[in-house]
Amino acid sequence: MKAVAAALATCTLFLAVSVVLAQSPSSGKAPAAAAQEYDPAIYAELQKAPEKARLRANPLRNDPHAAAAGAILFEQHCAECHGDAARGGKKGPNLRAAEVQAATPGAIFWILTNGVVRKGMPVWSKLPEPQRWQLVRYIKSLGEPAPAEGSPAPKP
């Protein structure tokens, strides 16, 4: 029992120090202003989407609220890896990159649904299908020209 208690004490200490370190300003995401460079092979995952999946149109493409809802979902589930502004983080690539913006909505949806498990991106099918399409709409909106002043812009 003493060994178990000692192990638990070590775990507690370890957890406490880790959590304290998490408060340091240096923790977390990459700077929002500068896009990181990534191995182009990362983006090749988009090409693995089957043709049928790639050709799927976003059923929410005309939904005026889809990008805004997607921005909130992005902040809640994706920003940790891809950065607050989707310019990439320590774990996830830049989603404003030309490779992503040139991909079809169906291909991005397919990556969201299936993940890239071997490279660390989890399966996101636990988000219902409409929410994944809202995320796709937001990601695609990052490549659109900036809206005119005064009009609401999706912002994570």
Next chain:
Amino acid sequence: MTSFLRLVLLGFFLVFVFSAFCTPPALAQENPYIVAYDHYLEEPGNLEIEYFSTLGTQRGGHNFHAFWAEFEYGATAWWTTEFYLDGQTTFNDSTVFTGFRWENRVRLLQREHFINPVFYVEYENKSGADKVLKEVEGHDVESDFLVSNAQARKDHIHEIELKLILSSTFKGWNFTENTLAAKNLSNSPWEFGYALGASRPLALKAAAKRCTLCPQNFVAGVEMYGGLGDWHSFGLHGTSHYLAPALAWNLRSGWTLRISPGFGLNDNSHPFLMRWGVSREITGFGSMVSRLLGGRK
């Protein structure tokens, strides 16, 4: 329970509270299951700290309150590891620490399929006084809990538990089926059990505003679980079974609350189990540890 162990458990609790209020929030998207598992693993590098309670009624004996703390870490996108600490209070008897468990879940297929298998293996080191009912196996029945804590604690159980989790997602619904085989490492036969679950968020589309009470933050479901006998007497004879509606509320702050009243389906089952739990996800825990150890940044 030694005072040292109490201190350690208090330490865990304080870290839990501290981390819950101080770490960046990440909205969890949890299913409401308490016994059944789906195929979704913890996101890599994240740590989820959970606390669960089970208030159980006992015919012919004292009611009980069993509880466990759970530390779930996403080691990779295909492997999640969890550590549990269990305890219980039997009314008019005593409060005891009943043991620990170490669980691992591995996703067997890389991509999403109609049925997604996950392999589960767990080592349990617990006393016979354990009452958390995290799963029901073999011929587990209500009368097993009639023994006093002092007597039950004399039994020491080392157990290996295997599960095959088969889970599907269809039109917003999750359906999961878990089959269980457990072996006490002493000379006992393999015991079997099952858990089934179905759940769905109350809304499939997310609102375009930050909200706490939006229907997409609630996931409702039902689970059913029970024993299937052992190697020598496989089947439903002398087994207990439960049906439990369940609700999860994923809060914006990163907390998830779960509640699940369970009902015994036969005379071998506890008539009523009230379960609830609270959890919070700490994002980027792996990076923190890495920084702590001076490793890769």
